[in-house]
């Protein structure tokens with residue numbers, strides 16, 4: 001595995017890779033867990049050479065968020081990626097990503113609004129801007145993202161279509177199902193913020209979501225079920241719920257009644273110092 005920290009060596013290394021295989025990009029912010037490694041394995045299953053980026057992107061953090069606290073473990077991450085057979089680790093410095101005078105911004109209307117777009121103003125502009133740069137830097141044939149960040153995946157797909165960022169194949173941006181701990185909690189780098197007690201309580205989030213999904217699929221009133229879900233999450237030990245919404249799975253339109261199209265239950269809630277997100281399919 002080659003580790004590169006500046007753009008010219010990255011481009012040279014990727015050009016060499018491209019002669020042998022299609023190139024897959026897996027963007028991350030590091031502090032890697034099995035969710036991230038599953039993205040790498042899915043890329044390798046498709047016969048691609050794999051570029052993993054690790055960059056804790058300041059543009060996507062709000063002023064009062066956890067940019068400084070976010071775990072940085074490059075040596076450990078690098079060993080994990082090497083063991084997976086990753087070809088290039090792209091770990092740009094902040095100066096390489098945002099040179100002095102950087103003044104551009106990518107904003108994706110519609111899908112960025114509401115949900116995390118409402119509770120983290122500016123977040124998806126930061127994500128879209130850095131992911132657009134990563135696509136231009138690596139020019140991958142495919143890119144892989146986790147379904148755990150469902151709204152992020154929708155934002156990136158919209159941006160890639162609008163700005164012609166990937167080859168036209170519909171599957172150039174692959175969404176990979178959420179990898180969970182044995183008790184059902186979605187893996188996240190932010191789970192490391194939790195005390196043992198908070199970690200034990202955090203399982204109430206996916207458990208309460210499954211109860212709400214069974215109710216909605218069984219025909220229960222949607223707003224009443226979402227209100228009960230919020231109450232269950234707080235009763236389970238969470239401090240507060242940023243949102244708990246039923247959305248169309250593809251265009252993310254708000255749903256107040258069951259739809260005949262695939263739906264998604266999408267939630268963000270706070271426990272101890274962590275803000276956790278999760279989402280699950282709701283069948284028509």
Ligand SMILES: Nc1ncnc2c1ncn2[C@@H]1O[C@H](COP(=O)(O)OP(=O)(O)OP(=O)(O)O)[C@@H](O)[C@H]1O
Nearest residue numbers: 028029030035145146148149178179187188189190
């Ligand atoms: N549990 C998971 N299963 C599948 N993919 C995941 C999982 N967790 C993260 N990913 C994906 O890995 C990529 C990088 O995510 P990121 O580095 O933000 O990790 P994270 O664990 O989600 O961290 P956090 O949510 O705490 O920021 C994203 O595409 C994200 O959706």
Ligand SMILES: CC(C)(CO)[C@@H](O)C(=O)[O-]
Nearest residue numbers: 027028029057127130149
């Ligand atoms: C896609 C991403 C790497 C952009 O910084 C980040 O939002 C993440 O880790 O999901």
Ligand code: BAL
Nearest residue numbers: 029060061123149152
């Ligand atoms: N997993 C999305 C990155 C973030 O929370 O900032």
